[in-house]
Amino acid sequence: MNDNALITLSNIEKVFHTDEVETHALADIQLTINAGEYLAISGPSGCGKSTLLSVLGLLDTPTNGDYVLNKQQVANLKASERAHIRNKEVGFIFQSFNLISDLTVEENVALPLTYRDDYSSKEVVEAVKKALAKVDMLHRASHFPSQLSGGQQQRVAVARAIAGNPSIILADEPTGNLDSKNAEAVMSLLDSLHSEGATICMVTHDPRSAQRSERLVEILDGKIIADNPIKRGMHAA
Amino acid sequence: MMKWLFDVKYAYRMLLKNPGFTSLTVSVMAAGLGLCVFMLAFISSIVLRPLPFADGEHMYVIEAEVDGVLYNGGSILLHDYLDIKEQSQSYETLGAYYSATANLSNGDRAERFSGIVTEPNMFSFTSTDPIIGRTFNDQDAIEGAQPVTVIGYEVWQNYFSNDQQIVGKSVKLNGVATTIIGVMPQGYKFPMAGQLWLPMKEDGKRLTRAESPNVSIFALKKTSVSLAQATQELQGIMAIAEKNFPETNGKTSAYITSFQKNMMGNGSEMIIGLMLTAVTFVLILACVNVGNLLLARANERAKETAIRVALGAPRARLIMQMMWESVFICTLGGLFGLFIAAWALELMDAFLPNMLPMAVPFWWAMTLDAKLIYQSILIIITTAFITGIIPAWKMSRSDFNAVLRDGTRGAQGKRAGRVNRILVILEVALSCILLSLSGVLYVVLQEVNNTDYGANTGHKLEARIGLPEATYENEQDRLQYFQRLVERLQTIPGVSGAGAMSNLPGNGTWYRAFQPEGFEITDKQYPRTGESISFTGSMQALDMRLIEGRYFDSRDRVDSLPVAIITDSMADKYWPEQSSLGKRFKYVNDEDAPWYTVVGVVNHVIHGQPYSMIKHRTTAYRPYTQANRRFMSAFIDVQGDPDEYRAAFNAAAAKIDPEVPTYNMMVLKEKIRRNIGGMSFIRDLFGVFALCALLLASSGIYGVLANSTSRRTQEIGIRRAVGASDAKVMSMLMRQGWIQLIIGLVIGIPLAYLASQGIVQLVGPETNNYYFVFAAIPAIITLVVSSATYFPAKKAIALEPSSALRYE
Known part of the structure; x- marks a missing residue:
């Protein structure tokens, strides 16, 4: 086993049962993500990349296979245990930002920390400030999401994802709802986080976004069909 | 500390953000809790609270039970x-x-x-x-x-x-x-x-x-x-x-x-049980409604819940976060409810003396005491739990992946829809029971209100007179007093008649065991009849119709043949298919009691409450000249408002003997009205319950159906896009409401019928007119549910198919 491995997926399968239809969303997934790695998952619509991200983020359980996160077997945990690990180890960035409209920016960022026992009120405030400062949104701390632009909302979502110092940031099409200017700003932010040592796993359709990562995993029909490092030259393109 | 404050603050903000939702839910809970607290306080005050003495809990009274009737x-x-x-x-x-x-x-x-x-x-x-x-x-x-x-x-x-x-x-x-x-x-x-x-x-x-x-x-x-x-x-x-x-x-x-x-008195436990059941139903309806609204809102916020789950929210926190809203709603509703209850109790305290046929008992303290407030707090906490837990539990178990994946808030539609459907069925059934009970009470009491007491009770003013034993020891003195009183009363300008009876129609009589001549008695199981003493001319003044024989007159003296006039109900019962004139009976509690010869038969007269146990009782009247009494009810028959003759009545009595005051002076109609005052009050209470139930049910059903129709807007768009006519879509949506309506009525009507039988047996209506209630109430509920289904369906159809398809 790779000592630097943060995540190891072995023989992962995910089958959905709807009425009498059985859909194999993931099949025989073998994947290792090392600490500090910046990984992109790509593939056509319906190929299973979002399902894979759900499994990685402990939002869903695999039907079969092993999942080791931070040296802990997490494939068959109870919902409450998964929620606990998800809260501590995973930071999510969604395509549609998924901020809670009736919480202010700072409350949105603080939200995952309020579910933890190891943060005092003071520590929560400090962590929120730090995360907002990192995404340059401290000046908007008391605003509500509806008062922000799409790019700003996604920056807040990034701040929420990093506030609790998670082991990995999972980003699902983080620029999918943004214009090119805001998309570039968000991608720069992810680059910056990565350069500071964050492990990032990003699902994306966008080849340009994918090229900013270090490694590209391609999926088709629920199977990994390619897993290659990104060449520097392609990044420049 | 911070964590739950975080959720409390959020719940507070959400309620402020939606003033319409907040005021609706708080009002619903205030109505439900207010009624519940009021009823608890009322029942506690009249029945449950121990007497205010050291051993109040163990103090009892022993009275007679005669022929199945509890006396007091x-x-x-x-x-x-x-x-x-x-x-x-x-x-x-x-x-x-x-x-x-x-x-x-x-x-x-x-x-x-x-x-x-x-x-x-x-x-x-x-x-x-x-x-x-x-x-x-x-x-x-x-x-x-x-x-x-x-x-x-x-x-x-x-x-x-x-x-x-x-x-x-x-x-x-x-x-x-x-x-x-x-x-x-x-x-x-x-x-x-x-x-x-x-x-x-x-x-x-x-x-x-x-x-x-x-x-x-x-x-x-x-x-x-x-x-x-x-x-x-x-x-x-x-x-x-x-x-x-x-x-x-x-x-x-x-x-x-x-x-x-x-x-x-009789039947009170059943009535109190019914009232408690009714108010519990109203409270359940309120909880169902608020729970339904919270569930609808929780559905709308499915995505928010999914985000919280994705961020690692523990289930307990998710449930509590949603529960806080119901805690706020129920606490606010409960506080308003307590104020409403306290106000209603104050009103009740003021009105009760005019509603009851007797003085208000000393223990009837219409107040909210510490125990009741404590019980109210428990009820508020329970309702907060009941209203909040189902939506919170359902949402905490939702498929948040699906919501996050496709972003539709209707992802919970099927499961939440099932809960909604059950709640609508429950609302229909409960409101059917309450409305039917209220309707039955209204119909049977209407019949009771129109009861023919067998006498003309209109335009009469009566007063009780009790001659002191010390000054009226002599029977002749008593006779003379009442003779003079009746004569003087007849001279009051505007008075067309006067008389005196020991118990006027509508007033209870003593129920005495007697032996009718020629009527076979086995094992000394003597029948009983009411007995009233009548002053000469009084029956005529009361228009008690003579069917056979004669009224009392000057022939009936203390030393002449003991006579009686009986009601036709007594004649038919003991001397059927023959004339009862000349027949005899005697009271059996005294071996030396004389035989009374029937000299007249009048129509059946009701003495006491016009309910099943009392109204069919027979009565025998004896002349005052032969049955001297110290206590009599004197009355005058007047033109115009009897109330205006109070002073003249008192003056006439005072002229004869200023030491003998009149008391319990009352217009006879009013006294008779008070006979059913308790039951009328219960009917009015049920009316309030039923009205609340109808409002709660209609608003609740409308809210649920509007919400479920709204969630089907896209589906409606698709159906219309593929060619479904408006009529087809409309009938599909209406069918959804009607199915729940029919199930609710199938459950509600038999239960309503069973629940109403206690009242029916107690009151004993002469007709089955109340049956129509079980047709009318479902018709009203059908109308309400149909309207609650029709308007959201119409709104959905009014939307262009293209807009409906884009609807989220």
């Missing part, structure tokens, strides 16, 4: 009381009392008060000392002892103007010089609304059973004895008496109950 207000023979006292092992204390008129005169003016003649131990029984002087001792109760009385605080304040030297003063009480020996504290009115107390001097050992007065028994039950055991013992003692003395004790047993329940 003094119905046990003194001899039976003595037997119970001697043989019973169930009580710490037993004592007898009865109500009596107390005509008080201090030389200046006479006033009638409500007196209680009691054994001396009543005061120690209630552990109450006088504020001035003393109470009775055993010497006061010895025959021939100096007459003494203990007066109530109100009598002291109002009649004696707070005279500090009152103890030792002599007054005329029922014409007898009586010494006031004590004054009881303010509010002391035991056993119900007593104003002054006299020592009981009747010696059971010197009287025969036929002479035995009737008493009530106050009893302090031993804590080691259950009420069932005490009842069993009591019935055993009375069964022996019935066997040994069938003439006086035929069909007679006794029962023990609390003073509160005793005062409420």
Whole structure:
């Protein structure tokens, strides 16, 4: 086993049962993500990349296979245990930002920390400030999401994802709802986080976004069909 | 600390953000909780709260049960009381009392008060000392002892103007010089609304059973004895008496109950049970409604919940976060409800004296005490839990992946929809039960309101008169008094008739065991009939229709043949298919009682409440000349408003004897109306419950169906896009509401019918008109549900298919 491995997926399968239809969303997934790695998952619509991200983020359980996160077997945990690990180890960035409209920016960022026992009120405030400062949104701390632009909302979502110092940031099409200017700003932010040592796993359709990562995993029909490092030259393109 | 404050703050913000939702849900809970608290306070005040004495919880009253009817207000023979006292092992204390008129005169003016003649131990029984002087001792109760009385605080304040030297003063009480020996504290009115107390001097050992007065028994039950055991013992003692003395004790047993329940009378437990059930239904409806609205809102916020789950929210936090809203809603609703209940109780306190046929019992304190407020808080907490837990639980178990994946808030549609459908069915069933009960009560009481009492009760003013024994010892004096009174009353300008009866139509009579001549009696199981004494001319003045024979007249003298006039119901029952003129009957409690010859038959007259147990009772009337009484009800028949003749009535009585005041003066119609006052009040309460139920159900059903239709907007768009006509879509949506309606009615109607049977049996309507309620109420509910389904469906159809397809 790779000592630097943060995540190891072995023989992962995910089958959905709807009425009498059985859909194999993931099949025989073998994947290792090392600490500090910046990984992109790509593939056509319906190929299973979002399902894979759900499994990685402990939002869903695999039907079969092993999942080791931070040296802990997490494939068959109870919902409450998964929620606990998800809260501590995973930071999510969604395509549609998924901020809670009736919480202010700072409350949105603080939200995952309020579910933890190891943060005092003071520590929560400090962590929120730090995360907002990192995404340059401290000046908007008391605003509500509806008062922000799409790019700003996604920056807040990034701040929420990093506030609790998670082991990995999972980003699902983080620029999918943004214009090119805001998309570039968000991608720069992810680059910056990565350069500071964050492990990032990003699902994306966008080849340009994918090229900013270090490694590209391609999926088709629920199977990994390619897993290659990104060449520097392609990044420049 | 911060964590739950975080959720509390959020819930507070959400409620502020949606003032419409907040005010609707708070109003619904305020109505439900307010009604519930009001009913609890009301029932607690009249029945459940122990009497305000040291041993209040163990204080009971024993009364007679005659022919299945529970009597109150003094119905046990003194001899039976003595037997119970001697043989019973169930009580710490037993004592007898009865109500009596107390005509008080201090030389200046006479006033009638409500007196209680009691054994001396009543005061120690209630552990109450006088504020001035003393109470009775055993010497006061010895025959021939100096007459003494203990007066109530109100009598002291109002009649004696707070005279500090009152103890030792002599007054005329029922014409007898009586010494006031004590004054009881303010509010002391035991056993119900007593104003002054006299020592009981009747010696059971010197009287025969036929002479035995009737008493009530106050009893302090031993804590080691259950009420069932005490009842069993009591019935055993009375069964022996019935066997040994069938003439006086035929069909007679006794029962023990609390003073509160005793005062409420027959059927009260059933009525109270129904009221509690009804108010619980209203509260459940309120909870269902608010729960439904919260569920609809939780559905709308499915995505938010999914985000929280994705961020690692523990389920307990998710549930609590949603529960806080219901806590806020129910707490606010509960506070408003408490205010509403307190206000309604205050109103009730003010109106009650005008609604009841008797004085308000002293324990009827229409207030919210600490115990009730504590119970209210428990109810509020329970309702907050009930309303919040289902939406919170459902949402915490939602498929948040699906919501996050496709972002639609309808992802919970199927599961949440099932809960909604069940809630709508529940609302239909509950409102059907409540509305039907209210409807049945309305219909049967309407029938009771129109009851023919067998006499013309309109335009009559009646007053009670009690001649003091000391000054009217002689039967001739009494006869002369009433003769003069009736003559004088007839001379009042505007009065077209006057008379006197011991018990006027609508007023209860004593129910006596008798033997009809020629009627076979087995095992000494004598029938009973009501008895009323009528002054000559009174039946004519009351338009009691003569069917056969004659009215009382001058031929009926004290020394002539004892005669009676009976109701046709009595004639038909004991001398069917023949003339009852000349037939005879005698009362059986006295071996020397004469035979009464029937000289007339009048139409059936109802004496007492016009309900099933009483209204069919037969009555025998005897002439005053042959059945001299000290207590009679005099009346005048007037043109115009009888209320305007009060002063003239009093003046006429005072002219004859200023020492004999009239009391309980009331328009006869009003008195009869008060006969069903309790039931009318219950009907009105049920009306309020039913109205609340209808409003709650209609708004709740509308909310649920509007929400579910709204969530199907896209589906409707798709159906129309592929060619479904508006009519087809409309019928599909209407069918959804109707299916729930039909299931709700199928559950509700039989339950409503069963629940209504208690009322029907108690009131005993003559017709089955109330059946139509079970058709009318479902029709109303159908209309409401159809409207609640139609308008959201119409709104959905009004949307262009292209817009519907884009709808989120």
